[in-house]
Amino acid sequence: MTQNGSLLLVDGVTARYGSTIAVRDVTLRVDAGEVVAILGANGAGKSTTLKTIVGLLRASDGRIVFNGKDITKLPPERIVRRGVTLVPEGRQVFGGLTVEENLRMGAGMAPTATFLDRRAQMLELFPVLSTKLDVFAGLLSGGEQQQLAIARALMSDPTLLLLDEPSLGLAPIIVERVFELIEELRSRGTTLMLAEQNVEKALQVADRAYVFSTGRVELEGPADELREHAGVEEAYLGLGVRDSA
Amino acid sequence: MTEVAQHIVNWLALGSIYALLALGIAVVFSVLGLINFAHGELVTVSGYSMVAFAIWGVPWALIIPLSVVASMIAAVLMERVAYRPLRGAPVSTTLLGSLALSIVIQSAFLMFVGARPESIPFPTWTQDTFEVGGVVIRTLDVLTFATTALLLALLLMFLRRSVRGIALRAASENFAVTRLMGIRANALIPGAFALSGLLAGVAGFFFLATASLVAPGTGFIPLLKGFIAAVIGGLGSLSGAVAGGFFLAGLETLFQATLPDGTAPFIDAFTFGIVILVLFVRPHGLRAERAALVERA
Amino acid sequence: MSAMAGGVRGIWSYTQDRWYLRALLGAALLSLILALVIVWFETYGTRTDQRVALTFLINLVAVIGFQVFMSNSGVPTFGHVAFVAIGAYTAALVTTPTDRKSSETLIPDAPGFILNTEVGFGPALVIALAVVALIAALSGSAIVRLRGGSAAIATLALLIIVRTVLGNWEQLTRGPKTWSGIPGYTTVWLALGVAVAAIFVARLFRESGGGLRLRATRTDELASSAVGVDISRSRFGAWVLSAMIAGAAGVLWAGYFLSLAPQDFFFDLTFVYIVMVIIGGTSVSGAVIGAGLVTLLTEAIRRAETQGIHIGPIDADQVFGLTPIVLGLIVLLTMILRPEGLLGRWELEEWPARTLRGLRGRRWRRSTARPVAGPANKPHGGGDT
Numbered sequence: 001m002t003q004n005g006s007l008l009l010v011d012g013v014t015a016r017y018g019s020t021i022a023v024r025d026v027t028l029r030v031d032a033g034e035v036v037a038i039l040g041a042n043g044a045g046k047s048t049t050l051k052t053i054v055g056l057l058r059a060s061d062g063r064i065v066f067n068g069k070d071i072t073k074l075p076p077e078r079i080v081r082r083g084v085t086l087v088p089e090g091r092q093v094f095g096g097l098t099v100e101e102n103l104r105m106g107a108g109m110a111p112t113a114t115f116l117d118r119r120a121q122m123l124e125l126f127p128v129l130s131t132k133l134d135v136f137a138g139l140l141s142g143g144e145q146q147q148l149a150i151a152r153a154l155m156s157d158p159t160l161l162l163l164d165e166p167s168l169g170l171a172p173i174i175v176e177r178v179f180e181l182i183e184e185l186r187s188r189g190t191t192l193m194l195a196e197q198n199v200e201k202a203l204q205v206a207d208r209a210y211v212f213s214t215g216r217v218e219l220e221g222p223a224d225e226l227r228e229h230a231g232v233e234e235a236y237l238g239l240g241v242r243d244s245a
Numbered sequence: 246m247t248e249v250a251q252h253i254v255n256w257l258a259l260g261s262i263y264a265l266l267a268l269g270i271a272v273v274f275s276v277l278g279l280i281n282f283a284h285g286e287l288v289t290v291s292g293y294s295m296v297a298f299a300i301w302g303v304p305w306a307l308i309i310p311l312s313v314v315a316s317m318i319a320a321v322l323m324e325r326v327a328y329r330p331l332r333g334a335p336v337s338t339t340l341l342g343s344l345a346l347s348i349v350i351q352s353a354f355l356m357f358v359g360a361r362p363e364s365i366p367f368p369t370w371t372q373d374t375f376e377v378g379g380v381v382i383r384t385l386d387v388l389t390f391a392t393t394a395l396l397l398a399l400l401l402m403f404l405r406r407s408v409r410g411i412a413l414r415a416a417s418e419n420f421a422v423t424r425l426m427g428i429r430a431n432a433l434i435p436g437a438f439a440l441s442g443l444l445a446g447v448a449g450f451f452f453l454a455t456a457s458l459v460a461p462g463t464g465f466i467p468l469l470k471g472f473i474a475a476v477i478g479g480l481g482s483l484s485g486a487v488a489g490g491f492f493l494a495g496l497e498t499l500f501q502a503t504l505p506d507g508t509a510p511f512i513d514a515f516t517f518g519i520v521i522l523v524l525f526v527r528p529h530g531l532r533a534e535r536a537a538l539v540e541r542a
Numbered sequence: 543m544s545a546m547a548g549g550v551r552g553i554w555s556y557t558q559d560r561w562y563l564r565a566l567l568g569a570a571l572l573s574l575i576l577a578l579v580i581v582w583f584e585t586y587g588t589r590t591d592q593r594v595a596l597t598f599l600i601n602l603v604a605v606i607g608f609q610v611f612m613s614n615s616g617v618p619t620f621g622h623v624a625f626v627a628i629g630a631y632t633a634a635l636v637t638t639p640t641d642r643k644s645s646e647t648l649i650p651d652a653p654g655f656i657l658n659t660e661v662g663f664g665p666a667l668v669i670a671l672a673v674v675a676l677i678a679a680l681s682g683s684a685i686v687r688l689r690g691g692s693a694a695i696a697t698l699a700l701l702i703i704v705r706t707v708l709g710n711w712e713q714l715t716r717g718p719k720t721w722s723g724i725p726g727y728t729t730v731w732l733a734l735g736v737a738v739a740a741i742f743v744a745r746l747f748r749e750s751g752g753g754l755r756l757r758a759t760r761t762d763e764l765a766s767s768a769v770g771v772d773i774s775r776s777r778f779g780a781w782v783l784s785a786m787i788a789g790a791a792g793v794l795w796a797g798y799f800l801s802l803a804p805q806d807f808f809f810d811l812t813f814v815y816i817v818m819v820i821i822g823g824t825s826v827s828g829a830v831i832g833a834g835l836v837t838l839l840t841e842a843i844r845r846a847e848t849q850g851i852h853i854g855p856i857d858a859d860q861v862f863g864l865t866p867i868v869l870g871l872i873v874l875l876t877m878i879l880r881p882e883g884l885l886g887r888w889e890l891e892e893w894p895a896r897t898l899r900g901l902r903g904r905r906w907r908r909s910t911a912r913p914v915a916g917p918a919n920k921p922h923g924g925g926d927t
Contacts, residue, residue, distance in 0.1 A: 056421055080427040092422050094415045101411050108427035109408060156427055330878045338881040340618055340694070341820055345873035348813055352867040465809070469702075476695050510710035517699040517706075524692045525684045 007032045007191055008053070008084070008160055013062035013072075015052040022048040023215045025062070030160065030193050035186050037202040037223070038195040040212030046195035047089055049212070050162045054086040055079040067159070081108070083159035087166065091149040095138025099129055102137050102148055106155025115155070122151040125184070143174035150181065154190075161185070163194040167201065179205055203227050248502075250380040256491075256498040258386035258451075261393035264490030265448035266471025267478060268400075269441040271486035274475070275417035276437040279331075279339040283323055283347040284471060285464025287445035288452060289354060291316040292459030295450075296363045305368045313446030320442030321435050328438075347468070354461035362460035371454045389451040396447060397487065400440075404483070413437060417481070477523050493520075561749040568891050569745035572827055573738040575890075580734050592730065598837045599733035600794045605818045605833045606740040606826065607788030611780045613824035614753055616760030620812055621681070621697030624704035625674050625785040627807035629792025631708060631715055632670040634724045634802055636661050642723045651713050663727040667793050674789030675782055677704075682781035686774045689763070701812065709804035721802045728797035736794060740787050744826045745889075752779055810866075817869050821876055823883030827890035832883065839872070840865055 006029040013026045023045035030036045038046045051057045053064055055076035063072045071079050094102050103122060107115040123130040126147045132140065137148060146166060153161060166182070167175040179201050186192060186205070196202035203209060203223045211219035211226070219226065266284070273281045294315035298308040327346045331339050373384040404410040416423040416430045423430040445467075452467055453459060470493060478489025496519055500512045508515075558564055583595040604626050611619050635643075636659045643657050644650055661669075685696045709718045747753045756776040758766040767773055796802060814836065822832025843865050876883070885893070 054425065056425070076421075076424040077427050077429050080425060085427075086425055088422060088425065092419060094418050094422070096418050097411065097414060101415075104408065104411055105415050105423070105426045105428070152426075327874060334877065334881055338877045341816065342874050342877035344813065344816070345870040345877070347870075348866050349870035349874065352864075352870065356864065356867065473695070473699075476692065511706060514703045514706040514710075517703045521681075521684055521696050521699050524688055524696055 005032075006030060007034075007067060008193070009065040010049070010053060011063050011065070013049075013052060013059045013064060015048055015057050015059050017048075017057075021215060022057075023052070023212075026212075026215075026217055027062075028210050028217065028220070030191060032159075032191055033186075033189065034208065035182070035192045035194070035206045037206035037209040038193065038212060039197075039199055039202060039209055042197065043214075044212040045215040046212055047164050048215075050086055050164050050193070050195055053079075054084055054162060056086075077108075080156055080158075083157075084162065085153045085156050085158040085160075086162040087149045087153045087164060089164040089168065091142075091145040093137040093140070093145050093148050093152065095136065098134050098136055099140070099148055100133040102152050103129075103155050106152035108156060110156075118155050118157060122154060125154075125181075126151045142170050143177065146170060146174070146178055147181070150178075154185075158190070160191045160193065163192065165195055165197060167196065167198045175201065247379045250378075252498050252502050254380070254382050254386055256494050258383075258389045259498065260491035260494035261389045262448050262451050262490075263470050263474045263494050264487040265393055265396070265444050266452075266467050267474035267486035267490045268397075268483060269444035269448065270471050270475045271478070271481060271483050272437055272441045272444070275481040275483065276413060276420075276434060277328070277332075278336070278481075279328065280343060280472065280480075281323070281328075281438075281441065282340075282343040282468065282472075283327075283350055283464075284441065284445060285466070285468025286347055286350040287316045287319055287442055287464070288449035288467045289351070289459060289461065289464040290319045291446045291449035292365060292453050292463055293354065293358065293363065295365050295453070296459060299366050309450060312450065313443060316446030316449060317439045317442030320438040320445070324435050324438040329434075347464070351461045351464070358461065360461060362458040362463075365453055365457050365459055367454050367457055385451070385454055392447065392451075396444070400483075409433070409436065473517075473520055477520060479527075561751075562746065565745040565749040566742070568749075568889050569738075569742040569826070571891055572745075572830060572889075573741050576737065576741070576830065577734060580730065584730060594837065594841055596728070596730050596733055596798060598833065599730070599737045600728070600791055600798060601815070601818065601837065602737050602830060602833045603733075603740045603794060604788050604791035605815050605829050606737075606744050607784045607786075607791060608815050608819045609784075609824070609826060609829035610744050610747060610787060611777075611784035612819055613829070614748065614756045614760065614780050615777050617697075617777070618694045618816070619697040619784075620694065620809075620816075621685075621700035621704075622784065622788045623807050623812045623815065624701045625678065625788040626792040626795065626811075627704060627708060627804070628674050628677060629670045629789030630796040630802055630807070631721075631792075632673045632789075633666045633793040633796040634721055635659070635714070636669055637663070637666045637727065637797070638721075638724050648721065648723065649714060649716060656714070663732065663793070663797065666727075667790065670789050670793045671786050674785050674792075678782040678785030679778075682778050682785075686777035686781060701808070705804055705808050708807075715804070718804060722800065724796050724800045724802070726797055726800055728794050733794050733798075736790055740790065741826060741830070743783070743787065744829075747780070747783060748826060748889075752776060756780055813866070814869070817873050820883055821872065823885030824887050825885055825889045825892075827888075828883050828885040831885060831890075835884075836869065839868065843868055 008030040010026055010028045014024050015022050026045070026049055028036070028038075028049075038049060040046050048057060052059050055071070055074055055078070059072055063070055065071070066079075066082060066084055069082070071082065071084075074082075094105060097105065100119075103119050104115060107118060110118075128144060129148060129151060132144070137145065140148060150163070150166070163182070166178050170178065175198070182192060182194070182205050194202060194206070203226060206223045208221065209223050209226050210217050219229065221229070266288075269287070270281060270284050273279065273284070291312040294312045295308055298311055299305075303311065323346065327342060328339070331342050334342075371385050374381050375384065376382070402410075404414055412423060412426075412428050412430070413433055413436070415426070415428075416433050420430055423433075448467065448471075453463070471490075474489035474493045475486045476489070477492055478485025478487070493516070496516050497512060500515055504512065504515070556563075580595055580599070583591050587595065604622070607625070608619065608622050611617070611622065635656055638648065638660070640658055640660050642648055643652065649657075681700050685693055685700070688696050708715050711717065715721065748757075755766070755771045756779075758769075758771055759773045759776055763773060818832040818836045819829055820832065821835055822828035822830065
């Protein structure tokens with residue numbers, strides 16, 4: 001296993017978009033069974049961090065260790081097959097494919113039997129999808145697409161699920177449902193890391209959280225403590241982190 | 246009445262060829278977002294390979310599949326040699342690189358084989374005709390349409406039922422997220438090219454069977470027709486490519502049938518005039534709604 | 543000494559701040575270099591060299607036409623050779639002597655006003671430009687509305703339409719048959735003059751408000767229309783202007799080659815011009831350099847061929863085959879290694895400033911983020927963790 005037994009360890013990772021540094025020297029960890037939240041304003045580096053973990057972006061510095069193995073340089077398809085997957089920002093379901101086909105994609109190249117098995121589990125978890133299997137995903141509502149995106153990600157049976165802004169652009173009622181889902185997943189033993197702008201809901205469901213600001217981790221700590229901490233607001237408004245007296 | 250029937254047969258056969266050509270271009274475009282201007286050269290390759298195989302005494306029952314394979318190999322080579330290094334470049338860059346590739350291949354044929362058109366010794370049954378109710382129909386035309394219909398059905402099944410086919414559609418929509426599914430999307434691309442090679446090879450056989458000649462510049466017309474048809478149908482839409490192929494063939498057949506004799510040479514001009522018109526009215530091609538649908542997701 | 547340097551810098555920034563001065567100076571510089579090269583050829587070059595130089599000038603004008611549209615709008619055009627053709631044929635129609643036109647060898651059945659027109663270069667140029675402008679306006683009104691790949695395809699369609707019409711309008715153009723007997727009014731100085739004019743027009747357009755707006759659409763269609771740039775209108779102006787420049791090249795073409803055939807103005811020529819435009823970069827200087835390079839290269843290949851390259855299966859046919867292959871490979875390599883072309887987006891005179899900036903060294907602004915002690919600041923106070 002890794003040192004201190006973490007499921008995922010991100011160690012001093014820097015990632016760029018072209019020549020601009022998006023995240024700098026980020027260190028964080030996720031332990032098995034946890035729900036960890038990454039918070040911060042728009043552009044703070046939350047999405048970038050998740051994308052770098054899953055391999056969509058190249059880390060120019062630092063390393064990422066998952067389940068004891070170094071995955072820093074691996075391409076996304078190999079990382080996903082090792083058990084980390086990402087529900088991307090904005091859902092990004094395959095609009096031209098049906099719900100069923102989206103789920104099939106989620107299972108990757110897995111054999112049909114496995115696919116059918118997992119699909120049955122997903123339909124249990126997301127009953128609203130079971131009636132829409134032949135509908136083109138592009139025609140679903142925002143909330144349905146979000147559920148499909150999560151279901152699709154779960155089809156690969158991940159050990160660690162990353163969610164990028166799952167509540168973005170969704171009505172409050174749907175947001176409730178999404179976070180209920182996250183709770184449900186957590187109770188089933190999936191380890192989760194989510195990037196969120198909705199601080200309140202995120203801290204409700206998370207065990208620990210990291211707060212990002214302009215590409216760096218500014219704060220970290222247990223969720224309940226961070227809820228009290230004034231610094232979280234400061235990081236959001238970019239006013240600087242104040243040491244508590 | 247028999248004349249109309251004649252025209253319909255012509256239309257179906259020509260439309261089939263154009264549809265296959267357009268589909269080949271559309272497949273590559275939908276996955277990679279680039280127009281393979283060397284697609285016509287695949288027809289040239291299949292033509293020259295037929296000549297070569299015939300010279301070596303290979304029976305025609307084998308020549309046909311072999312020439313299609315030759316086209317597929319050429320297509321995969323194109324991807325490896327020219328298009329992979331261009332991955333991620335802006336549209337105009339790949340457009341010009343693609344054009345350059347086409348010219349290079351044509352010139353290579355010119356240099357190594359010669360400018361003189363080579364005759365392809367097609368088997369005699371390609372010239373056969375039969376009569377139905379006063380209408381003289383070429384066996385070849387029927388075969389063209391039937392083969393195309395079969396091929397399209399198989400393609401549809403592949404894209405809808407098989408995982409690879411679905412993955413291809415997924416990759417053409419969102420390459421990065423397809424990789425997130427644990428699918429090696431990069432490996433899908435040579436597959437897409439091989440598919441376009443298959444389509445070009447089959448189209449090439451039927452296209453060449455009429456004139457029986459192949460020269461370095463033979464690929465130009467198939468490219469042009471396929472390209473225009475694909476664009477009319479809405480670039481990137483596979484069903485649009487097929488529709489575009491039949492639409493273009495329909496235009497040509499219609500003009501040929503109805504325009505007064507003196508204007509016959511101007512058919513091309515008319516056809517392309519209509520093309521501009523279509524693009525003007527529907528900038529995204531005939532399948533505009535479908536394209537918009539995909540974008541909304 | 544430094545006062546002089548300060549003075550020079552002052553004048554320089556004065557000119558750089560005003561777009562028309564920038565354009566005029568840049569164009570003047572480019573034209574000067576061009577003129578010097580041509581003068582050198584005329585003085586010291588062999589007759590072959592001089593022929594190459596003249597052909598180069600004619601091609602240069604056409605390439606500048608391409609550049610004005612393609613490089614500013616970002617839309618590849620396959621259609622501009624059509625305007626060269628129209629310019630050439632129009633010029634041929636009005637300059638070829640009446641007796642020749644009316645004779646059996648050309649177009650005896652043409653309408654009277656065409657048969658009876660016989661003018662020199664000047665009026666021919668004006669008429670040709672008018673005809674080209676008209677057709678450009680007609681085609682442009684449709685083409686500029688198209689977005690993405692459709693626009694490029696429409697230009698392709700235009701090329702084919704014009705080719706087909708020219709190749710079949712027996713009454714007016716002799717159809718597919720060669721038109722010969724055009725008076726040779728194109729001299730090297732005339733061509734140079736037109737080329738210089740084209741350079742000035744292209745530079746002025748590039749720096750003008752219209753050119754700037756158009757280049758904005760090239761970078762980002764959505765953003766530019768959000769700030770109020772009318773993409774279609776911007777492109778329309780460039781389309782007509784560039785067409786007219788290409789048409790002028792056609793007029794020169796007719797007066798130099800003395801005979802025309804529709805297949806001269808089709809894909810082969812289009813490819814050569816496109817290669818010239820993209821190799822040098824998207825600026826006017828880039829077009830000039832690109833045209834020069836390709837011309838030199840083509841000549842070098844031709845010389846090498848006549849001196850004989852005998853490699854294995856390559857036979858005499860290579861004369862036609864080698865050039866396109868080499869050009870094609872060069873384009874491929876350029877697209878892979880340096881897709882923005884030799885000069886990139888920059889004009890000739892803009893390069894020294896860029897290099898100086900680079901040499902002086904970059905000074906990075908230090909990020910104003912606050913120092914973070916370790917990975918986090920642990921919140922103080924009690925509470926279980």
